[in-house]
Amino acid sequence: MPSTSDPLALFNALLDTQALQYEFQPIADIGRASVLGYEALMRGPQGSALRSPEELLRAARSAGRLAELERAACLGAIAAFPRLGLPGKLFVNLSAPLIEHFALDHGRELLQHAHEAGLSPDRLVLELTEHERVEDADGLQVAMKVLAARGITLAIDDFGDGRSSLRLWVQLRPQIVKLDKYFVHGLQRDSRKLEVVRTVLRLAEVLGTPLVAEGIEDAAELAVLRDLGCDYAQGYYIGRPAAVPASSLSSAVLKVLGSAKISVLPTLSRRQRVGHSVDRLKMAAPAVAPDLASEELFRMFGANPDLHAVAVVTGGLPLGLVNRRDFVESYAQPFYRELNSRRPVRQFMNADPICAERSAPLDSLINVLAGEDQRYLHDGFIVTEEGRYVGVATGESLVRAVTELRIEAARHANPLTLLPGNIPVTEHIARLLDARTSFAACYFDLNNFKPYNDLYGYWRGDEMIKLAAEIVARHCDRMQDFVGHVGGDDFVVLFQSDDWAERCERIVAQFNREARRLFDVRELQQGGFHSEDRRGFRAFFPLTTIAVGEVAVSPGQFRDPEEVASAAAAAKKIAKLSPDGVHLAGIAMGVPRLATTSPPNASRLSPH
Template structure:
């Protein structure tokens, strides 16, 4: 069971009997290789890497790792276990590895739990179901409840039922279960659903870079949501940076492991570093990466499809006329033979032709295929909507009004029109603008509101700033909308430079309005620096005569000439204390009031709301 081996000859009878069970004689029958020498001389060493509780900041336990001799090419675990697989010595190596880790863990008297790596091959081997593990743990003074069997998947698991039964057997004896590398292994999801392990380790691929990858962020969120529903603790492996730790913690993941927390060591630390502790104990929240694409950008032509019962090319025109008469909303009727589209009959062209004298009498009994106007535009249902818009723009203009046929593998499945496409494109643009402003590519209204809600739910004090350009419309009218766009983009860049990307969030709600949600302790000096930078940079956008005059004049609709000061930047800042605001709507209203006060001061200005707020926590 678990393949535990003693590392030296014991004097007691029980240990001597245990030693006698080792499969070493079989190894001696063959030529001695470097790996065989390592196993014969038991030259393995154990390292331990802490696993930290991301709420308390304490170490839950340690993962036991194995290394070969330092002076050997087999020092690396990749080389060591690769050689074992090539030489058919996986079981022997794993048995000695487990024993080495357990003995070293007991000798160091490490606190907490031990995560013990076990492969499915070792787990299901019949020779391990004899109870010797419990006896060995008893000799070492280790309670099985402190040992967590961590299932590693470096090869496919074929005996799934055997592994499942073995794990349930070990659990009945007090061991806990962890599944390693979720998202990378072969059967980890199935194991999770059937075994309900106490711990799940997320493969480090999904953790590393999560602070700037929205897809990885969504993966971790989804795994955490599933884990909460089934009582499993998630361990994020491979945490290597401060930013990754902040994001993992804010998602709500329970445990973390990685080089940033502590590297594997023969004598691991028993307490978290001050740097790690400061992040875990901080009330600040991470700035999540923004999604560059929303779900609508992935939509295809199938979204536009409307099924209209087709007619055969030999269908009489009288029948087509009757269908148009019975259904006033019907704009086109597809003509299809054997599933293959032949064309479209346009309602207005058809009715117009039949309305002429004697045309119905002459044409009513003729097949409708003769009234198809030109080749139809065929679109596969999988074509992305944005690609379809370019495709339709390059096609004959009649297809926009007449519509086009949507196919699946060349067979008719429905129709759509240019109006349908235009409606969907407009909706896509409106929704995209809510997530990211197309001019500056900064987060839009939805991410702004989501970040405010996260800050409020975390009881984190922050400063909400509403930034607005003064006298922007006269500048736009005087210098052109293109220059106006440049002014907005310049403002976005200056405000972004003023933010700490680890702590501060910048959003663009539209036009010349920006939002800053700042957790930086020096937020005030950052805002003041943004005002100075804007004043210097904006001068380059005005003509010399306007700079000399301090503004410019323009004529209104009523003919009145008005003088307008140079465009400036106003920032209204509100200090948000825990418990004061209940939703992003209330924060938005407070920001708006502060902005109005800032705009009452001429030139570049910062207004800080100073009214007292009921709180017991000081503002950073």
């Protein structure tokens, strides 16, 4: 062969002598815990400048022989794969033009090579891999139908990378779609990627197309995909490309796929919805021109008793806002009406009103509530669309809506610790119950926290709660154990770690030790502190400690999250009376099922 110093000459010789080499990467069937097949990856000579596929493709473009390279790689992989005696399907990458080329003779060339190599058509998968945009989707659709009729499977590669579009998926109707590795990498830590994958999986279900998740690099990513219901998986963790790959999945992969434990999914942030935009507050209201006589505006307010303010608008653009109460009260002054009835309303308006786009999130108006100028809460504000007037809103409705949002947000994530709140905890319990896996529901609560908070103030109280959250989370396996903050000084941990009981003991011991630094010397010396009890009487309290009620949950023991939460809360109450602050409501003690008459919801996870 030519010198490696001349890559182009080396490439031409390589292609002319059909000296391409191949490596094969396994693809796992997640549900069956077996090998689905292998993707063929072309390689140049070992140690040469053309070893990688990227360099081969670059040289092919320079030589004007890209189509020849693709064809040779496809047919060469078909010939090489059966010789390895590997199970499953062979996945081969092809561009749209080459798929159309192979369809011209109704797949005879492909089928002939497959027959000679001993590969049946139903084991061959052609992956549409596009480095350029598909120009003739209709022609490609016809070609794929021709090849599919001969028993060949068609797939779309790298869905979501910007080239493999949703339109191609719907129009071409492939039998398999491969999800781009970007969305898989770090999936277990990124709630945005998690939501994207969930959405694509729902789409795959609607379109009846199994999904291959590419780029899996560790057990955590595979576990999440398994729990989400993904069909197939590919990546270095499943198996690296090799000239002679293993014929079965590794023991590490089989352990993940066979595990009864479910992965802890990253908590999704509260999404902005239509009801969470300024449009939610908008009230349709008439507007007036700046030159309108004030007497006319007075009559308008009289005819519309529910109108709290009127916008002054010209050419559709807001100029100011006239508050009803201020205007009417002024008119009630002696001689005011006689002196001002003919004056234009622009002389009575607030010329610097707040204008908010109807699509803007409500959170964008938080500064109005926190600002020193409370006139804006009194006057209300103008709602616009692309800068043009569409209505008005009251300060009262803004306060109410923001309060509701804060309450809802706290149910999803505690604002102090940012740990998941009631709703995510309840959802995770439901996942554990549905998976019929064993776990431990442990309810942590601080002893004597309220009197501590009353004595030292909210800032020190918050520090105590944050210390508890930090210590609880530190002793949990973030991939197996779900940590939730369900309000005040109450935490719930759903353990799947086998040593969960020891972890709870370490949490109690460390917190009781470190919490002492949040007390003053006098309280430490006397072993407690004086504060008011719940009835308002002065009393002495021991130093703040943490208690944990533990419930070991076995498959089928509880019917719903409500029962689990009730059992954990009951165990916590007993733990708070225990000398060591720990109470295990174990199966060995014959814990009864705790039926309730209240409907299933997250209420049992609120502080007790």
